[in-house]
Amino acid sequence: MPFERAARLKLLPPYLFLETDRKKRELIRQGKDVISLGVGDPDLPTPSFIAAALSAALTEPAINKYPLDNGAEEFRTAIARWYARRGAPGIDPATEIYPLIGSKEGIAHLPLAMVNPGDAVLIPDPGYPPMRSGTLFAGGIPYLLPLRRERGFLPDLEAIDPQVLKLAKVLWLNYPNNPTGAVATREFYAAAIEFARRHHLLICHDAAYSEMWYEEPSVQFLSLPGAKEVGVEFHSLSKTYSMCGWRVGWVAGHPDVVAALGDLKSNLDSGVFMAIQRAATAALEHGDAEIERIRTVFRRRRDLFCAGLAKAGLDVTPPRATFYVWTPVPKGSTSLAFCTRLLEEAHVVVTPGNGFGAPGEGFFRVSLTSPEERITAAVERIRKIL
Ligand SMILES: Cc1ncc(COP(=O)(O)O)c(C=O)c1O
Structure with a gap:
């Protein structure tokens, strides 16, 4: 018996890359050596001291219980200390921090806690898809803020239609940015905070890449x-x-918003497994040296890849942060046509920029989440077909 999906699922934009995904699977099935620089999922192992903290926690009595509510105080305290070391002291672990089952769920759920049907939500474009889908699920109206190369991929807040601003409740920002790799300055944030105050907007900042x-x-x-x-x-x-x-992250900041998201979540899930909160605490308390090591690996990959691409004649800008390289496709091509050629002729998987939103047309995104020798091989193959 067929069942119709709820109308809200039909609001989502169509998935553009079914055919490319099929081609990729087919090449792999044929035994071709496909280099995947598509997904932003680091290939490096989780540092062993974090895995050890998880193992140790697993034998603790009562670790198996529902974590519930805002979880382990030690985790929230470690988050506050982590911020204090990064120039943001004074965040209250009791009321201004809440653990998340990965930041994606918090980003997607935030509108259900804060946005009423008909409220506008200002969303960077290209951008991280759950900002938009979460808004649609809550009955909000996504208003897309184009990120353009000539503005350093920062949105032009003053160009937002005043009628839209009257309806707007939330402004999403994401720096360092996926997919463009752009970073934001203090001046930009200061202007955004002043803008939010002026128009009574809640800024939701997605900082998933702040350490990269x-x-x-x-x-x-x-x-x-x-x-x-x-x-x-x-x-x-x-x-x-x-x-x-x-699957572990957090939300931090305005206590009303943290409490609202917490209230929503207590009706949706039962928190982050306590053993994972223990391991995450260890990561935050003892991981700074490890981050530096991981950063060194990605910096080398970035330099290798970008130098190779530049030599091949592409107009590449090395990102100052994130492990994404966001590059214009060669003149005369479209994002999809170029990425399909890379897949079919070079067996290299990259993501067409328009998959992140219409202003991403004309770009492709490379995720440097493969070892150096694979990145070198990818550059060679790309060079051959240009
Ligand atoms: C911009 C951005 N924000 C948030 C996330 C979500 O990360 P997680 O849910 O793993 O914490 C991602 C993951 O790709 C991302 O690219």
């Missing part, structure tokens, strides 16, 4: 004066500590 910087440390949104009065930040252990599958 190469030249100078990322500006921490919550370290800016007034940030906590207008905003919250979503954070993740996935990228920094190679813990994508562990």
